[in-house]
Amino acid sequence: MYSFEYHRPGSVAEAAQLLTGNEDAKLLAGGMTYIPTLKQRLAQPSAVIDLGGIAELKGIKEEAGGLTIGAMTTHGEVASSAAVRQAIPALAALASNIGDAQVRNRGTIGGSISNNDPAADYPAALVALGATVRTSKRELAAEDFFTGMFETALEEDEILTAVHLPKPEKAAYSKFANPASRYAIVGVFVARTAGGVRVAVTGAGPAVFRATEMEQALGGNFSAAALDNVTVAADALNSDIHASADYRAHLVKVMAKRAVEAAG
């Protein structure tokens, strides 16, 4: 690890101030990705701003017919929250399968989505549920937030504060895990809401994406069989030592069907 300045602000405003004009400063949430990165000397920040002391970033609230989850809420808290289990059980189930117990007790929803790992689980949930991402500056749709592999719409001095997830009629997440990392080789989140059906895929491509053909098929008939004739193109999908693009394309359909069945 290289040496850096360490800050632990008590408010979002203070954190934003520390970030402003300090272009090599980095925000630290749960640290489940960033601390290993630091330890391997793959990052050399001028300062690390630890968000762990900011109370306003934590917690789960029922709000406007959905849930608002603070950025520093851990996966373990999401998984075990009665409010989440009641309103969006698929989200609780998703959180309960992220990493291992240690990761779930440290890792946060805000850290995960800000990192936007192409194989992370939360981005699929946020996009499929039509979530709104709240920052220190604005609100934006989850779909506009995730801009590419490890890329988000966050500006350099902008801090993610919470996500708001509307309650779906039905939803489920089905994940085919990488046997080594247990990240998603393919993860498909299916949600039926008043506004229609949304299907979001993680793990398969360079970043989370919506499977619009599936959404159309399920819009008319929310059943696994409705996906029988949908084809998933392998062209834009990832290919690596764990899975070829062809296999990922196949898994997208299999996982989508399983998610639809699980959603009931």
Added chain:
Amino acid sequence: MVEKGIGARVLRKEDQRFITGRGRYTDDINQHGQAHAVFLRSPHAHARIRGIDTGAAEAMPGVLAVLTGQDVKADGLGNLVCGWLVKSKDGSPMHMGPHPLLAQEKARYVGDRVAVIVAETLEQAHDAAEAVVVDYEELGPVVALERAHDAGSLVHDEIASNLAYDWELGDKAAVDAAFAKAAHVTRIDLVNNRLVPNAIEPRAAIGHYDPGMDHYTLHVTSQNPHVHRLVMSAFVGVAPEHKLRVVAPDVGGGFGSKIFIYGEECVVLWASRKVRGRPVKWTADRSEAFLSDAHGRDHVSHAELALDQDGGFLAMRVNTKANLGAYMSTFSSCIPTYLYGTLLAGQYKTPAIYCDVQAYYTNTAPVDAYRGAGRPEASFLIETLVDQAASEIGMDPAELRRKNFVPKTAFPYQTPVALTYDTGDYEATLDEALRLVDWKGFAARKAESERRGRLRGIGLSCYIEACGLAPSQVVGSLGAGVGLWESAKVRFSHTGKVQALTGTHSHGQGHETTFAQLVSEKLGIPYEDVEVIHGDTEKTPVGMGTYGSRSLAVGGEALAKACDKLVEKGRKIAAHLLEASEADIEFKDGNFTVAGTDRSKSMGEVVFTAYVPHNYPAGLEPGMEESAFFDPPNFTYPAGTYVCELEVDPTTGTTEILRFVAVDDFGNVINPMIVEGQVHGGLAQGIGQALLEGAVYDESGQLLTGSYMDYTMPRADDVPSFEVVTASGTASHANSLGVKGCGEAGAIGAPAAVINAITNAIGRRVEMPATPEKVWRALQNTQTPQAAE
């Protein structure tokens, strides 16, 4: 009878400290004035080192020394060695490329040691490592084993090709003749996947040169501290043997990878001298472990089995290409030869076998022994070949095996590939396994799975291994540079307590418990009164260490012999005290008794008399301390049958193991609980090889599976609850204890059982690791006939 003697399920002594976090591993040790070492490693698979500029690094804060291969050379240190000379078919000795402590002229794999930086703190050493400037000229890498012979580039410029040796074993003419009259020939091409050992504790070393005493101490993660001392003094020349103490404290798993003498431990000891006696510590991080621990397996083979019209095996023919990596590691040459080819008879009475092996250098990490070492490769090959033969001739795979087993009346059995099996009863282990798994009920279970859309499969593996390494004269005649005996010392104190010192080393095997049980039983004293001491060359007698499931069969036997000597000495003392003839003294349950009387002396009384010899036999030395050496007359031959039953989800290709039955013949067993634990660990590694693990290098020689994000170690939820039977073995004749060894069996026998079960489920064989994608692809190919072009 002692309470916790041979056969008792005694909880492990060592677990008290391991479970409560009080283990003391090399990295836990910190010495006064300790400095820290970081190794600068090559980022290239194959590169000429045109120059190394250490100036900037040396000027950095806290840096004590930056040393390179040129410094090693200037100090006249020798190279690392491979201790087993294998000869090619034409009688020529294997080609051994020089293996320097730090790279000289060329770097030969990603992770090769190029320089060492010693600094006051670890962070300073890391900082300075980034300031070392190495001028590399990249060369074409030799990566794929299949193309090593014509890669257009030489790993070692000193050797004419990348072929290290071309070895053979067996009667080629007899095999050819048998194939000519075969009713059926089964052919198979298979890969034995490359594995990364992944001990939980990474390698570590602390070197300390004491200028006052002119004495060296090395703490190191070693399975064989005496072998470390021997090689480092006799070949590397870093310290004279009588002035070098090697301590292997608690070691967190080895699996073979800590047998070897690596450059790092030699360098930290030498570096300590270079920095005027500051202790120098190095601990590998996990990334270094992936890159630089010696890997295992990595074979590509073609095999053929000739059968008569009734399914009798006539002959077997095997060609194997083995990857040695960039350098020959400590024992690497014997793994794909004498620990592989000699096991190709398996449990079968195949009369003629021929095997030839071409071993190649590549620009990858060195490959050497990994749990099983050669024997898993042999077992996997035989057992998949036999299963395929059964399928081709339409015979039940269990019955084909049974028909060809070496019958229990045929022992000792001389195989056509050099070994003589001592004892065994292969039908007994097969029958017990078939009974336990309900082999006959499989069809009904398969039908039930089918109704749920799952493909169920069952697979057998009847493995054998040669353990208890090894008769020194035999291995010497085959090229080994060392003897493979063991020694022990058993020492009573005045108060009747015992220290049992062994030259073997425990790094997960539970010797502190098992050996104490053994000594307790032999001497008739309480288990609690025995302390087992190992892992320090200045405390323990010389031993060749722990690998090849040898510790009990060889080292335990040495302990038993030392105990026998103590009993004999005790008999003399007791006879004197009881005023009886020595011939009339019986020793039983810790008491020396005059036969047919109630007159006796306890072991405690005899021991006290030996140390306070006021009334003592004339001419007898005082004290109760005996040593023994044991060189086994033969290997031991653990064998057994494993059955795996699993389901494949055809929509994803995912495999779920439902049951795994392991019936092993380990001969006599000292502690069944520890033996079962050893089997569990071995099975997890064998299943890991079959389904999950595989080291992958890309074309440029970069290790793609360099972390747990990409290399899949088996976890608890990847394996079923094992059904393990170790009772009722056939006692070995190679030692008085009748033990055979159990440490490697699981890893040896499991892969074929898993792969055969998958083949049984989906109708075709996939290479290891049988990942979901491979299984899914095989199913696509089975279900969808290729469109005509």
